[in-house]
Amino acid sequence: MQKQLLLGVESISQGAIDGGMSGVYAYPGTPSTEILEYVQTSPVAIKRNLHRKWSSNEKTAYESALGMSYAGKRAMVCMKHVGLNVAADAFINSSITGVNGGLMLAVADDPSMHSSQNEQDSRFYGNFAQIAIFEPSSQQEAYDMAREGFSFSEKTGLPVMLRITTRLAHSRAGVILSECQDENKGSLPKDDHQFVLLPAIARKRYKLLLSKQSLLKELSEKSCYNKYIPGKDKRLGIICSGIAYNYLMENFRDGECPYSILKISQYPVPEKQVRKIDDECDEILVVEEGYPFVEEKVRGLMGRDKKIKGKFDGTLPRDGELSPDLVGKALGHSISSGMSIPDLVVSRPPALCAGCGHIDLYVAMNEVMASYEKGHVFADIGCYTLGALPPYCAINSCVDMGASITMAKGASEAGLFPAVAVIGDSTFTHSGMTGLLDAVNENSNITVVISDNESVSMTGGQDSSATGRVESICAGVGVDPKHIRVLIPLKKNHPEMVKVFQEEIAYTGISVVISRRICIQRAARMKKIKK
Amino acid sequence: MKSDIILAGVGGQGVLSIATALGKAAVEGNLNLKQAETHGMSQRGGAVVSHLRISDTPIASDLIPLGCADLILSEEPMESLRYLPFLSKDGYVVTNTSPFVNVPNYPDAKKVMDEIKKLPHYVAIDADAIAKKAGNVRAANMVMLGAASPFVDIEFSLLEDGIHAIFDRKGEDIVNMNLNALRAGRDFAEKNR
Numbered sequence: 001m002q003k004q005l006l007l008g009v010e011s012i013s014q015g016a017i018d019g020g021m022s023g024v025y026a027y028p029g030t031p032s033t034e035i036l037e038y039v040q041t042s043p044v045a046i047k048r049n050l051h052r053k054w055s056s057n058e059k060t061a062y063e064s065a066l067g068m069s070y071a072g073k074r075a076m077v078c079m080k081h082v083g084l085n086v087a088a089d090a091f092i093n094s095s096i097t098g099v100n101g102g103l104m105l106a107v108a109d110d111p112s113m114h115s116s117q118n119e120q121d122s123r124f125y126g127n128f129a130q131i132a133i134f135e136p137s138s139q140q141e142a143y144d145m146a147r148e149g150f151s152f153s154e155k156t157g158l159p160v161m162l163r164i165t166t167r168l169a170h171s172r173a174g175v176i177l178s179e180c181q182d183e184n185k186g187s188l189p190k191d192d193h194q195f196v197l198l199p200a201i202a203r204k205r206y207k208l209l210l211s212k213q214s215l216l217k218e219l220s221e222k223s224c225y226n227k228y229i230p231g232k233d234k235r236l237g238i239i240c241s242g243i244a245y246n247y248l249m250e251n252f253r254d255g256e257c258p259y260s261i262l263k264i265s266q267y268p269v270p271e272k273q274v275r276k277i278d279d280e281c282d283e284i285l286v287v288e289e290g291y292p293f294v295e296e297k298v299r300g301l302m303g304r305d306k307k308i309k310g311k312f313d314g315t316l317p318r319d320g321e322l323s324p325d326l327v328g329k330a331l332g333h334s335i336s337s338g339m340s341i342p343d344l345v346v347s348r349p350p351a352l353c354a355g356c357g358h359i360d361l362y363v364a365m366n367e368v369m370a371s372y373e374k375g376h377v378f379a380d381i382g383c384y385t386l387g388a389l390p391p392y393c394a395i396n397s398c399v400d401m402g403a404s405i406t407m408a409k410g411a412s413e414a415g416l417f418p419a420v421a422v423i424g425d426s427t428f429t430h431s432g433m434t435g436l437l438d439a440v441n442e443n444s445n446i447t448v449v450i451s452d453n454e455s456v457s458m459t460g461g462q463d464s465s466a467t468g469r470v471e472s473i474c475a476g477v478g479v480d481p482k483h484i485r486v487l488i489p490l491k492k493n494h495p496e497m498v499k500v501f502q503e504e505i506a507y508t509g510i511s512v513v514i515s516r517r518i519c520i521q522r523a524a525r526m527k528k529i530k531k
Numbered sequence: 532m533k534s535d536i537i538l539a540g541v542g543g544q545g546v547l548s549i550a551t552a553l554g555k556a557a558v559e560g561n562l563n564l565k566q567a568e569t570h571g572m573s574q575r576g577g578a579v580v581s582h583l584r585i586s587d588t589p590i591a592s593d594l595i596p597l598g599c600a601d602l603i604l605s606e607e608p609m610e611s612l613r614y615l616p617f618l619s620k621d622g623y624v625v626t627n628t629s630p631f632v633n634v635p636n637y638p639d640a641k642k643v644m645d646e647i648k649k650l651p652h653y654v655a656i657d658a659d660a661i662a663k664k665a666g667n668v669r670a671a672n673m674v675m676l677g678a679a680s681p682f683v684d685i686e687f688s689l690l691e692d693g694i695h696a697i698f699d700r701k702g703e704d705i706v707n708m709n710l711n712a713l714r715a716g717r718d719f720a721e722k723n724r
Contacts, residue, residue, distance in 0.1 A: 005558055021694075030571030079702035171567040171582075171593035250592035286653065324596040337597040338618035342646045344638040345612050348541065350577035351633060383575065390635075458572065520723060 002177045008168040011076075011139040011175050012106050013038035015146025020181035022073035022101070023051030025061035027430065028459035029080030030115035031169035032108035036078055037462070044180060051075075054456075055397035056465040057401070057430040058083035062090040062105070069103040069159075070195055072187035074150040081109040081122050086401065086431065088125065095129040096197060096205045100189045102150025103159040108169045111289055111321040115458075117381070117398065119465075121160060121290035126267065128160040130209055132216050132226065133161045133267040135242040139173040141225065141265060146176060156212060156219070165289045167321060168243045213268070221272045225265035228273045233258040237281030239274070241265065241294050243322070244287040250324040251331055269297045278302045279471050286310035289322045351386060357517035358384040360489035361451050362394040364418070368505065369381070369394070372418060378411065380404040381429065382424035383458045383519075384451050395422060402431025408446040409439045418505045420448060425452040425466035433473060439510045440478040447504050448512045450474075451489075453519035461522045474512045483511035490517065532562075532684045533586035535595045537614045540606035541631045545672045549604065550581045552676055555696060556689040557585045567593045576633050578610060585685065604679045606672070607631045608643045608655070623682045624653040625720065627675060654678055654720045661715050670712035677716025679722065682713040687717070 006014060013035050016024065026036040031194040033138040039045045039052045051068070055061035068075035076085070084091060084107050089106065107125075110116040126133035134149065137141035145162055153160045193201050213243070220226060231237075238257070240248050241264040249255065262277045264270065274297075277284065284306060286295040292311040299308060309315040316322070317328045325335045352359050361384075370377060378394035379385060380403060387394040398409055404421035412419035423432050428450050441448055450469055466473070475485050485500050487493060504511040536553070540546040550566055557564045563586050569579040582595045597616050603624045605611030618624065626647060630640045630675045647653055658674040665674070673694065680687055694713060699714035 003558075005554060005564070034570070114569075114573070167567055167593050169703060170570050171565055172554060173565045173590075173593075174563070247590045247594070248591075250596060253591075255589070323594055324592045328596070335597055337616045338600070338620075338622070339615040339650075341615055342612050344642055344646065345609055346636050346638065348576075348578040348610075348634050350542065350572050350575035353575065386575070458575070460570075460574075 003174045004177060005172055006139055006143070006175045007034060007170055008136070008139050008142050008164055008274050009034040009108065009170070010038045012146045012162060012164070012185050013042065014175070014177065014312065015143040016076045016104065016149070017042055017044055018178060018180045019147040019150045020074050021050060021076050021150065021185050022183045023065070023068050023079065024076045025051070025055050025065045026078040027055055027058045027061055027083060028456045028462045029083050030459055031110055031166045031379045032080045032106065033077050033084070033459045033462070035106055045160055048183065054462055054465065058087040059090055061486040062087040065103060066090060066094050066097070069099045071101065072191060072438070073101040073184045075101060076104045078105060078106040080116065081107060081120050082116060082118065082400070083107070084122055084125055091125065092129050093197060095131050095209055096202055097195045098157045098205065098208070099153050099159055100187070100194070101184050102153035104146065104149040104153060104162060105159060106146070106162045106164075107289055109163065109165045111165055114166055116151045117400070119290070121293055123160065123165050123267065123290065123293045126163065127293070130213060131158045131161060132156065132219065133163055135163045135265050135267070136168065137242050137245040137263065137265055139168070139171070139175050142168065143175045143177070145225070146432055156215065158209070158212065163242070164380065165243060165321065180452045194249070217271060218269050220268050221270040223266040223270070226270045226273060228276060229257070229261040229263065231258050231260040234260070234280055235282050236285060237262070237277040237283070238287060239264065239277060239294060239298060240287040242289055244289050244327065247322050247327040248287055248325045249326045249404040251333055264294060269294060271301060274298055274301050283307040283309065285315065286350070287316065287322070287327055287330065292318070315494045325351045349389060351389070352383060355520045356383070357453055357489040357515065358387060358451055360494070360497070361515045362392040363450070364489070364494055365449070365501060366392065366394050367498050368501040369420070376418050377420045377422060378404040378407040380423040380427045382427055384422060384424055387422070395433060401427050402435055405432050405435035405439060405446070405448055408448070409435065409442070409444045412445050417445065419445070420505070421446060421448045423448065425450060425454065425470055426456040426464040428470065429464070429466040429473070433477060436474065436479070437477050443509045445508050446510060447501070450512060450514045452514055453522070454516070455519040455522040457519045457521065461519060461525060470514050479510055479512050482508060483509065484514065485511070486514045486516060488517055533584070533588070534602065534683045534685070535600045536583040536585070536679070536683065537595065537600045537603045537617050538581040538583060539603060539610040539614055540579055541610065542577050542579045544606045545629065546581055546606060547577050549672050549676050550583055551686070552690065552693045552697065553583060556685050556693045559689050559692060560685055562587055562685070565590045565592050565593045572592070577611060580614060580627065585683070602679060602682045604675060606675060608636065608640070608647060612643070612646055612718070622652065624650050625675070625678050625682065626653070626655055626656040627671065628655050629657065629659050635710050641694045654723050654724070656716065656719050658716065661719060662712050665712040665715050666708035670709050673712040674716035677713040678720040680717050
């Protein structure tokens with residue numbers, strides 16, 4: 001057996017390849033990005049020519065994966081937690097259509113918001129879609145679950161969700177690999193109405209989904225990933241899920257926990273085992289990373305008088321990621337921290353790289369916007385969001401992918417002038433194009449700045465779907481070509497940039513200013529490759 | 532045996548490459564390993580940290596508990612202080628002395644060094660200067676790795692093997708320069724611990 005050092009995310013990629021996957025679809029997003037990246041460099045994936053290119057957004061990725069499943073092959077789709085909001089329509093409906101080839105959604109949540117705008121818990125989505133969720137506690141489990149996920153999906157006829165959180169995603173450990181399975185040959189669905197969600201058909205399909213719930217529960221109760229570990233001390237029973245199990249066991253370094261443990265790594269929640277720990281133990285502690293998902297379920301299963309400790313009663317914090325120390329505190333252990341941090345240590349937030357084109361853009365924009373009161377610039381998600389911080393303080397919003405253009409539009413309709421949107425090239429093709437169409441249709445009086453660095457940079461410089469297409473997309477959507485202006489953000493072009501911004505803000509109607517210079521990190525990487 | 536190591540630095544400094552070299556050596560030595568890294572937004576010049584745990588018995592948590600780290604290895608002096616709550620009573624701080632100033636309120640460099648000198652166990656090393664002497668300032672990471680080696684329970688020869696594994700395809704000169712940097716770092720730490 002081969003042992004490899006893999007990140008949690010890479011374990012998922014390798015598991016999916018070894019599980020006979022024919023294609024992976026994704027849009028980059030921390031902490032999920034490396035799942036597809038790993039497949040791009042995997043020798044087996046290259047030899048088999050598995051699909052491994054980036055999609056424009058999570059919804060297109062999800063639908064492509066569903067199409068591959070329709071054609072009888074095994075597909076994986078990957079995204080960060082907020083990406084699932086974008087793909088939610090396809091995701092929820094895919095549990096009604098069901099699958100033909102195995103379909104697996106790998107979704108990475110980001111508690112503590114290391115690189116995100118919220119810390120929503122994807123297990124609620126899995127529960128909403130009424131499908132099975134797998135939540136590994138180790139890199140090995142991540143590998144095994146990804147490898148077996150496709151056959152589970154085919155056996156149950158439903159997509160499966162594989163949910164991880166940041167720490168496991170970006171933690172490395174040795175993983176023992178199993179043999180690599182063949183791909184499916186491909187076949188059409190037996191029922192040619194399976195994927196046609198007309199109301200009359202959808203009603204039948206939904207009944208079928210409901211009828212499968214008892215099977216999913218039974219599979220959870222029998223799952224090797226859900227373990228009941230009896231303990232001697234019956235005063236407390238601990239229910240923990242995913243990586244929380246590791247933090248729990250860290251507090252018992254000899255590997256012996258005196259309390260009974262129910263480790264949950266497959267959902268729906270295994271009710272039999274929950275009833276058992278309820279019967280055997282006086283009090284219950286629920287430890288999980290994310291929202292109190294298991295805790296809510298468990299509360300519904302246990303008597304009203306049962307004392308349940310967790311996130312609702314403050315035994316564990318509601319927000320942020322867990323740590324071995326937080327779990328230790330919840331157990332009543334005393335935590336001996338080392339020395340405190342000297343007062344002179346200051347925070348070091350991320351910053352735009354020296355020489356970045358976004359900097360020249362913001363310097364020019366700030367000069368123009370200085371003639372107005374503050375609060376007129378709607379921005380979006382990417383490196384350029386760092387323009388909110390000093391020394392630029394150039395933007396006033398960052399909400400979700402594509403929101404810059406449509407928020408500027410709405411604000412202008414409320415009478416705000418000027419209303420300026422700043423959006424990156426990849427964010428524009430992800431979710432900005434349709435908003436631009438709305439603005440064109442109403443000839444909104446807004447100025448859209450597309451800061452095009454020909455790369456998806458915040459996530460490490462992946463290829464952008466927009467490269468080489470930005471002007472033609474804007475013109476195609478209907479922006480007057482006279483008001484599609486292209487600038488090169490460099491110090492020497494500062495006067496020209498200022499002039500163009502002033503002209504386009506003064507123009508009454510929709511205009512687009514494309515500020516284009518390649519990401520300096522990407523340029524450096526490309527130079528290295530050429531060498 | 533167990534070594535719990537906090538690797539600290541600023542995004543882009545190469546903290547992950549040190550972690551990778553140590554991790555490879557640990558796996559070659561048939562030890563268990565867990566290594567939690569910082570990816571994403573902080574890599575743009577923010578504070579980055581990696582938790583590296585090596586043990587001959589199974590490791591539970593991917594994160595090191597507070598007060599348990601045997602070593603803080605930092606590529607930057609202020610960053611070496613940020614993770615002190617993780618350091619055990621007998622733990623060492625090994626830090627590069629060159630400040631990386633990318634925030635306007637970076638403290639006075641001398642005061643940072645004064646704080647480091649208050650620590651019970653530390654090695655402060657000018658890795659850039661030593662790397663330059665060894666042949667190339669870009670080998671500073673290997674100097675830091677060498678400086679950490681007396682405090683980590685991994686055979687030194689495995690670290691040398693790791694350098695071969697990483698640099699062999701770049702030719703003998705590069706390998707030797709990095710080996711020299713590694714050894715120079717170790718010598719300095721042993722003399723100045």
